[in-house]
Amino acid sequence: MQINPSINGWIEKYVHQYANEVTSYATDEDFFVACQQSGLIYGYVVKYHLNGTVEDAKWDTEERIKVGFLSTLMALYRKHNTTSVEEFIETILAFYNLISKGKFSFVKMVWPDGSAYQKLEGIINERLQTNDNILTKNFTHMVTNAMLFIDILAFEFYLKNNTISLDFFKDLERKCLALIMLSLNKKNNKSEYDSMLLKMFENSLRYSKVSKINQEEIIALIYQGNRSTLENLYLYEVAHMTLLSDGIMYENEQNFLNKIAFNLNLNKNKQNTGLELVNFIEKHKKELPFFNLNHPVKQFYTNTQENIGKLVSRNKTRLIKELSESKELVKLLRKSTQQDLSYEEKKKVKKQLLDICKSIPSLTIFLLPGGGLLLPVLIKFIPQLLPSAFNENLND
Template structure:
């Protein structure tokens, strides 16, 4: 299984899927339909677009998004270049991402980063664990802009930043106005705008009233991928449990006319977003904001459980070598630890997490909130050691 938190995961992904890629034969519409059905357009990936989808049951949402981004980039590279040369693709992708970041700071202070670092940089945010749990739905929905910009870069090989600025600006204007004309605003609308604002990379958020004549700004987007993506983001903003009003339908249909989108694609967009959200609503943080702490704990518990299961053997080995930590944790089951003992437990747990790439989530801002979940599973990993310490 590919582990996107371990070094070398991209090469492993390519070696395991050489005969497993979907072939689109220059059919951009088929490619987009597949990407949308995977949830990548909506920011919550439910499967990877391969002939035989890879098992993602033990991966975190960020790790799944990394694979989905890589696979989508490679798919668009194959369509545009008519080539499956993985080495050339990686070189092109690194060159593309180098354009997107100013050299001299952070990741790109290196002369040449690797693609794993580039992809991790796109997926990660600087937010704490709690905020990230809710914002990734929009951050990852906007990742499809990377696919659009990479396509443009492969076609004209020019700096893609200006293109990304244009499509970001158009997207936020579109979404802001789609929300402003909703006849029955939902409790999620203000949150959606805030998440969009925090997820933009190249433009500043602003609200602008969009007159019908302003729809002409979308004429510069002539690819079917661009057109359908703009439509899907608008329908995502419009979505509610109730049927769309006549005003809302008029807005979307006017957009379709200006983008020259066939009515069948408009209907497909509405059906897809409705069925997708209704099916996966309980898994998407954005729709569980009414009880954020409860949802944060439930989702974090699932992700930490996956990470512990996947890294169980290595974690067990590291714990067995930390006898003082095990003794303190065993003691905590029968009495309270003092302040110094609690500090020792935290420090030694974080030291262990540093040695296991997948567990570095605990080192991120706010990661300490997740340590109690990790501690809960340790007695299951070391039952005999705990019994011995308790007897002592």
Template structure:
């Protein structure tokens, strides 16, 4: 089993999946496969090369992290015509340092001797954590992840011409935000969905603000900068996400999609396919996507967090049991909490001592993040159910033949 939250997961991924990598005829076939997986839309529902039994216990962040790495590797294989994992890892690290050098300068100082695979793990982990507030991060991940495909397109361009990707990413983000703005303006009737869409796009961008977009027409958008079908299809799909509103498309929105398609120079049926693809995806997966459960984001957060905490505890039982066994007072208070309410002094003591324990277990540092202390009641709830297990399944020896 692969544990995407423990060091060594990239090495184990390549060791176990090297004989299961999909082959794509061309970049367009690759793009369509990635779109079918949900990565383009920000909610991954499947992998071509990973069994669902493997991913069943993964959190949303873990699935996103593996999908990003897997997709980057797919682009690398298409462009380089090789499957050299070591060369890919080095290329991905170099790309991200070029794409956001200020952000990763600190990472380099903290981990000066980390093996390349471990360094990439830390980079990807940092990349998917775009919101500081833990509730916001779980709530808005679909838009953040939809924009994350820009990393893949920028990596492709980096492999092709070696240019610094910051300029490309800024231009691509500005273009996406322009299209979203124009698509929303094409609507005759705005909905609550549209208001939320704007807020989530604003929270997900790195270089642009939707409020600063001044382009009033497609003719001024500057699409000539992008030449590949993958880039153009991505821009069209972002427009489809923006105009979608519970499966209903107004005539003005459909006309906008076809005008955009003319500017992009794609085939005539591309707009209809783009709209239909997103509509089918949402109808099949809507109940599992946090973005559409905005009526009660706090409830969604706790539903999502409960599963995440369960997974973390299962993976770290041995170390957690060892730390707890060395703290008799904490165990006594937790035992009391199962049949009576603790007073304020006891609650503070439990919180302080649990956070100290979490510092000693890397995977449990989620409890130290802003908002993480809200999860402590869930941790206390699961502690009595702890049973011994292996700490880091990435170190397991498996037959990779």
């Protein structure tokens, strides 16, 4: 039975066709290695946690990511439970419903009267923003695509504790972004574009201001709290991907990575060798956009500007309406073009911008994990967006 991940009903077909073929993993390490080999962590899916094969030759990259995301959730559930497909669907819906009650904006029950399968399709479509996905299509930095794995770690936490809160997402996002910033600072050769990307990371933090604390405090933030084995392995991989963004691992960078592994209690674990990432890059280098650009960070910045510009243009009328009701925000944005804003002013800008993004469906991309990295680019377009007469009125 042919499956088309872009047509309604694909999840029901997939789970019933492949439920009995889902791979069973004995350990967290085995599951994580399979996730590396599947490519989900690297934003380019090539395997689906199945003992058999899937006919995916006609699927595009987005469709493979959708199925890869679902199949990873299924495999994780299989590792913890051996119950029916129906119970998996009920559990994953309960997980996302609990998050949505916490007003996590990317989750929407778009088919409130539909079947459980239709509801899950709606959730996955919203989660991956597959119709207009700037992060997947044009944000070629592998680290951001990899942040989809945060959902997998959250689902693991839910399966173990039968509960989940937004604090889990917030804390893990902070750890990842802090680790990325720390790793970028350790890179041997930073170009102006690497520095630009680092600045964007520093400006994008939604829940904390990591750039305002020193390196020792950043390190403490990364390692705070109780972490599962999967979370430790994932944090290590985030650091490794960041350091490999230029395709080269220098000795001092490797030493830094080894210290990360030690602090994550992975120093005696075979999964922290980095071979899976290196092998994946080597095997799929021709298909990975990230490694087919003259300068990936420069290309990221250029593509991001172009696509956010289009997004702003398409939603110009709605944006102007929302901004007309947020005069404080516009004044602060205008001020930012002439001088640096204070920390409190930046917090106000970020909060009010995210509130506007929540109200415009096409801009919910900025609410996804990693989407905060794009806010500085969005801010750049807003002063150009507003009519000069409107700007003058704000001086009154």
